[in-house]
Each structure stands twice: as structure tokens, then as C-alpha cells.
Amino acid sequence: MLKKTLVAASVAAALLSGAANAAVEVNWWHAMGGTNTERVNKITADFNASQTDYQINAVYKGNYTETMTAAIAAFRAKKQPHIVQVFEVGTATMMAAKGAVYPIEQVMNDAGVKLNKSDYLPAVISYYQTPEGELLSMPFNSSTPVLWYNRDAFKKAGLDTAPETWDEVTTSAKKLVDSGMKCGIAVGWQSWGLIENYSAWNNIAVGTKQNGYAGLDTEFTFNNKNVTANLQRLSDMQADGSFTYGGRRGESLAMFTNGDCGMWINSSAYYGSIKGQAKFDYAQTMMPFDSNVTNAPQNSIIGGATLWTLKGHKKEEYKGVAEFMRYLSSAEVQSWWHQETGYVPITTAAYELSKKEGFYDKNPGTDIAIKQLSLNTPTKNSRGVRFGNFVQVRDVINAEMEKIWNGSKTAQEAMDDAVSQSNKLLRKFEKANK
Amino acid sequence: MHKRVHYNTSYLPYLLVAPQITITLLFFIWPAVQALYQSFLLEDAFGLSTEFVWFDNFAELYDSENYLNSFTRTAFFSVSVAALSMGFALFFAALADRVIKGSHTYRTLLIIPYAVAPVLAGTLWLFLFNPTLGIVPYFLDIVSINWNHKLNSGQAMSLVIIAAAWKQVSYNFLFFVAAMHSIPKSLIEAAAIDGAGPLHRFRTIIFPLISPTTFFLLVVNIIYAFFDTFGIIHAITSGGPGNSTEILVYKVFNDGFVGLDLGGSAAQSVILMFIVILLTVVQFKYVERKVEY
Numbered sequence A: 001m002l003k004k005t006l007v008a009a010s011v012a013a014a015l016l017s018g019a020a021n022a023a024v025e026v027n028w029w030h031a032m033g034g035t036n037t038e039r040v041n042k043i044t045a046d047f048n049a050s051q052t053d054y055q056i057n058a059v060y061k062g063n064y065t066e067t068m069t070a071a072i073a074a075f076r077a078k079k080q081p082h083i084v085q086v087f088e089v090g091t092a093t094m095m096a097a098k099g100a101v102y103p104i105e106q107v108m109n110d111a112g113v114k115l116n117k118s119d120y121l122p123a124v125i126s127y128y129q130t131p132e133g134e135l136l137s138m139p140f141n142s143s144t145p146v147l148w149y150n151r152d153a154f155k156k157a158g159l160d161t162a163p164e165t166w167d168e169v170t171t172s173a174k175k176l177v178d179s180g181m182k183c184g185i186a187v188g189w190q191s192w193g194l195i196e197n198y199s200a201w202n203n204i205a206v207g208t209k210q211n212g213y214a215g216l217d218t219e220f221t222f223n224n225k226n227v228t229a230n231l232q233r234l235s236d237m238q239a240d241g242s243f244t245y246g247g248r249r250g251e252s253l254a255m256f257t258n259g260d261c262g263m264w265i266n267s268s269a270y271y272g273s274i275k276g277q278a279k280f281d282y283a284q285t286m287m288p289f290d291s292n293v294t295n296a297p298q299n300s301i302i303g304g305a306t307l308w309t310l311k312g313h314k315k316e317e318y319k320g321v322a323e324f325m326r327y328l329s330s331a332e333v334q335s336w337w338h339q340e341t342g343y344v345p346i347t348t349a350a351y352e353l354s355k356k357e358g359f360y361d362k363n364p365g366t367d368i369a370i371k372q373l374s375l376n377t378p379t380k381n382s383r384g385v386r387f388g389n390f391v392q393v394r395d396v397i398n399a400e401m402e403k404i405w406n407g408s409k410t411a412q413e414a415m416d417d418a419v420s421q422s423n424k425l426l427r428k429f430e431k432a433n434k
Numbered sequence B: 001m002h003k004r005v006h007y008n009t010s011y012l013p014y015l016l017v018a019p020q021i022t023i024t025l026l027f028f029i030w031p032a033v034q035a036l037y038q039s040f041l042l043e044d045a046f047g048l049s050t051e052f053v054w055f056d057n058f059a060e061l062y063d064s065e066n067y068l069n070s071f072t073r074t075a076f077f078s079v080s081v082a083a084l085s086m087g088f089a090l091f092f093a094a095l096a097d098r099v100i101k102g103s104h105t106y107r108t109l110l111i112i113p114y115a116v117a118p119v120l121a122g123t124l125w126l127f128l129f130n131p132t133l134g135i136v137p138y139f140l141d142i143v144s145i146n147w148n149h150k151l152n153s154g155q156a157m158s159l160v161i162i163a164a165a166w167k168q169v170s171y172n173f174l175f176f177v178a179a180m181h182s183i184p185k186s187l188i189e190a191a192a193i194d195g196a197g198p199l200h201r202f203r204t205i206i207f208p209l210i211s212p213t214t215f216f217l218l219v220v221n222i223i224y225a226f227f228d229t230f231g232i233i234h235a236i237t238s239g240g241p242g243n244s245t246e247i248l249v250y251k252v253f254n255d256g257f258v259g260l261d262l263g264g265s266a267a268q269s270v271i272l273m274f275i276v277i278l279l280t281v282v283q284f285k286y287v288e289r290k291v292e293y
Helices: A002-021 A035-050 A064-076 A088-096 A104-111 A122-128 A151-156 A166-178 A190-201 A225-240 A253-257 A268-277 A315-328 A331-341 A348-356 A368-373 A390-405 A411-432 B012-038 B056-063 B065-098 B103-115 B118-129 B135-142 B153-181 B185-193 B198-209 B211-227 B230-236 B248-258 B262-290
Strands: A024-030 A054-060 A083-087 A138-143 A145-150 A183-187 A261-267 A282-285 A303-309 B041-043 B050-052
Touching: A024 A064, A024 A315, A035 A054, A035 A315, A035 A331, A054 A315, A064 A083, A064 A088, A064 B248, A083 A088, A088 A122, A088 A303, A088 A390, A104 A303, A104 A315, A122 A138, A138 A268, A138 A315, A145 A151, A145 A190, A145 A268, A145 A368, A151 A166, A166 A183, A166 A225, A166 A261, A183 A190, A183 A225, A183 A253, A190 A225, A190 A261, A190 A390, A225 A390, A225 A411, A253 A261, A253 A268, A261 A268, A268 A282, A303 A315, A315 A331, A331 A348, A390 A411, A390 B248, A411 B041, B012 B041, B012 B262, B041 B056, B041 B262, B056 B065, B056 B262, B065 B103, B065 B153, B065 B198, B065 B211, B065 B248, B103 B153, B118 B135, B118 B153, B118 B230, B153 B211, B153 B230, B185 B198, B198 B211, B211 B248, B211 B262, B230 B248, B248 B262
Parallel strands: A024 A054, A024 A083, A183 A261
Antiparallel strands: A083 A303, A138 A303, A145 A261, A145 A282, B041 B050
């Protein structure tokens, strides 16, 4: 009797699991921690519920570097996921791995899923396109640096408007300090803000070969007089606290939210944190441009991450990837994601939808990032940067910038050294990725 | 008349050491050989193109001024960490040895830090010393010391040394206490009766008798400082400001696991391995002479 029940139960179980297996499984490794994990899970759960053919399994793999390292190790062991989320500095590494990466445009075309590139915000997708215009990965969470400022402190210092140029930043910072602030301005992710975006915003190159888009034989040129003059200006501003250095990553957030610094240049995606922490009237505005370089800003470049498809799986599974990407790009999903997280929407339709829903009226400033990204059609200087070994290059830049801030080098010396060390890293990458 | 047991089978000793040999081969020798091989390769992250480049990875390190500078930094860091953690552990152990009431609680409390993961330890210290939010800079400010390890190289180095040493104190403490326990009480009591004070007893009896442990800990601590501290540095300074806290093992970790430059990272780890082998040999050859077993 017991035996019979067991047999019946196992047959039933086998049938059930057979039914579940009918859906093609697609694995997605991502780096969205905290509340964003739940948001990612909601997206995949909704997608899985919306159809029966495919099932997306989202797995949190740690921070950006950990996720990327895990995916690469998995690829070497032939156990790679279908989709992996990679941050923007890993783009060149992914791009060069032609044998491992299945460009998303091809994935969609091969699966017969329509990809209309004109639906996407140009500044967002241009970072991830080949020089010929092929889209390599699907943008997922993107942001851009903006200028955050403390309105109460501005009022107290007698400042009516937010600064638009670096000269105005300098005078505003001075006034803030004179009015009793501990510091005028701080900057987070300094290489991203003060070199990569400073250059794009003022339409100058970070490196040769279209910022690396046109070939691996690129060289850095960010030791030019504009970048160095601006860094030297900031360094000199430290004398009275007009500028205060607050660390390599985003940790200077605390200096802004506790009211020490009146201005802060960092990602627009800090909206949620600032909203939660700042006990004063704050606002975001466009990054300052350098009036010694240009008369008007160009467009800023993005940071954040995109979804890459890895080779080595079955055809029908890639169909699932394509269907999921279509779902992910839909206006509803995108505008929800954008409004929940503060990341910019990747399509124009999602932007329009958020507008229609009155999101920007209720949350003033949340559209600054999109406006800044799409201010002008991206030029070869402003669509992005694509350099190999860029994680290490950023380390070199950070170290050399700290030598400016603590006075052991002038801006010119430091940037000359940073360029020569970074160029060695580029040559090494070129050699390893022939 | 001694009674001896004879084993005629010749395979038994081999069988007994086999597990140890297997573990050593599997977890130490094999990875070391792999690293040695990898250090001669130039490879992209995905392993799609691999080129045997002989000593290119090493030559590149030799050309890098930063890398060469990090040797003196590493030496300073390692010696400081070992001295600080062993010094404090010895001090605490000597005190714990004399405590009678509540010694259990006292010892347990001292052992807890060992259970804290390196990155967490780093983060804890980072919070304490955070120039904006930390409690320590706040108090230092009162005595007019401006603490900013984000810009001040000396302060950054002190902070990572303190954090790295703090984590190791527990481990050292445990060994010192055990060593002190094994000293016959009669020796110490006899000295006390003869009128030797606690300090005198420590200097002339306890310290010489625990010298084998001290030597063992010296070797272990140097190896710890050389190999296991990258997590702490990653959490506190990421090697900065400038390159002032970029010690050898941090660069191995950062180039390999963050920068995905496997060949360069392997070359550095091979160099590190030889340094530690050399150091250990030197320690056994010269320092051990002063040890009485």
C-alpha cells in the first residue's frame, strides 16, 4: 500500500516537473543589491507571469566587479549565464571578447524580435554601439553626474541661482564658505565626473581614436590644458575649503547631506539617498561647463550598467532572451523602473509616459539627467569612452588625482603621469586582445 | 628495557602521511604551479586568446616605479602589523594569565575579533575614523589633530596597520595564553618566593619559555600581513591616497580580481611567494637560533 502511494506520488512529481520544464529557462546574473534586488525580481516575475514559453531566473551575484568576475569565471568553466549585467567601465573588456559575447542586436534579429534603435535615447545607447552603429548590449540602469546643491545654504550665502559654469562654481563655493559653510563643493566618482564627463560636456576628447571607439590602438589625452587647469583650480580652491576631497567613490554623499558642503557633483541616481538623508531644501541642476573651453555644453555621458548576452547556449533560449529584452524595454516597465530607482529611462516612450503621469512635476529635477544626456546629438567626444583595462586606469587616475589634492604634485604633473601609466595599460590590453 | 613496536609493512607510514600530502598538493602546490604558469601568459579576461610571453609580465613590473616602491611600503606595513599585534597580544596574555576571577569572559572577549571577516573589520575601523562622521576624528579635533586619511598618507597607513593588527591580536593572544599555561607553576612560584616581582618573572622566566610560540607567531604574522590583508585595505583606502597604502598583495588582488589582468597578477603573486619563502627560510635560519625548545 505504502509502496503504491510512493510510486503514484513520484509519477505525479515527475509529471509536474515535466510541465515546469516545458518553459525554456534563461539565467540572468545581476549586481542590483538591496531594494533593487526586489525590483529586479518583480520585473522577472511579471515577465514570467505574462507568458508561458520562457522563464527568466534572476540571480544576484554581488557588486559589479564580483558579478563580472563571476560571469567570466563561469564562461571559462562553460557554465555561463545567458545574460550578465556589466558596468560601463567593463564595456571594452566585453566588447573585445568577440568569441564570448552575442551582440544584443544580433540576438534580437536572429530571434525575429524587432529592435527599433530610434526608440532608444541616443545618449544612452550610443555608449554601447560599435562605430558602425550595432548595439552590443541592452542598457538597463543608467545615470549621469549632475550638480546637487543645498538651496538653504545658497539663500544664506546670498546666491539666487545655481552656477552654470566652473567660474561660477568657484565664486559660489567661495561665497558659501564665507557664509560659514565648512566646504563649498565636493565630487564623487572623480574620474567619471571631472575627466570623462567634464570632457564630454565640454566636447573635448579623453583619448585618441574617437575615445577608443575606433580601435584598440588608442591613447589617452586627458592631460590636456583644459582638464589640468580645471583640476588645478579645484586644488587651489582647497586652501579655504571651497573644494574638499571626500574619497574615490560616492562616500562624499555624507558631506553633502549633513550640510558640510553646499554643492556636490555626482550621479543623478543618488536622488533616493539624498531624499532620505538631507534635512534641507536641495535641488539638482546640470553639471557646470567650462566657459574657458566652450560657450555651451554638449551632452553628458552615462554610467551604470547594461545587459550582455553570452554565447554558448541553445537557440530557443536566445529567443527567450530577445523576448525578455523586448519586455524590459517596454514603456511601462521602463518608466516604472525609472521612477522607482532614479535611473534614467532607456526609451523615449518611457520618458514621455513618465511626463504624462506627472512624475517630473511631482518630483522636480528628476528629469535633469535625461535633459543633460540628450541636450545635443552626441559627438565623437561625447558618446562615451571605450578603453581597455579601464578599471585599472580609473585606479591610476584616482591615485594621481589624490596626489594633486594632497599637494604632492601639480595637476599637470599628475595627469602626465596618469596618462603615461594608463597608456601602458592600453598597450597591454591591445596586445592581449589581438 | 624498552619495549618497541615494530611495523614490518613499509606502506603504513606513507598511508599515514597521504592525507596531508594530498591536501598540500591539491591546495598549495597545484595552485602555485598554476600561478607560475599563468605568470608567463598574456591572456584576455575570457581566456579566448592566450599567448606565451616568457618574462614580459615580470619585465613590466620591473619597469613600474609604483610597483618597486610598494616593496618598502609592504615591508614597513608587515613589520608594523606583526609588531603591533604581537606586542598587544603578549601584553593582554600576560595580564590574562594573572587574572583569576572572570578570566573566561575576559579571554572570550579578546578572541571575538578573530571571527570578524577582514572586509567587515576594515569597514568598522573606517566608520570609527571617517573624517566626516567618525567618532575618533571628532575627539582628535578637540586636541587640534586634523584627521583625514583620505589625503594624509601617514594617517592612512596608520589606520590600515591598526585595523590589520587588531584582527590578528586575538589569534596571537590565544597562542600566548596557551604557551603561558604550559609553564610549570612551580617555576613561577619559586621565583616569587625568591622575591622576583611580576615584571622580573615575566622577563626572566615566562618570556624565554614561550619563545618557541613567539617564533611561530612571528612567522605566521608576517605571512598574514603579506597575504591576508587585502580585504582590509580594499575596504579602508583602496590603496590610496595616491598609492601610499598599496601593498604588494593588494595589487595582486586588485589587478587580478578587479582588473582581470590574470597574467600580471599571477606574476606579482609569484614574486610575493618567493619573498615569503625567502623570509621564512631566513627566520628559521637566524631567528630560530635564539629559540629554546
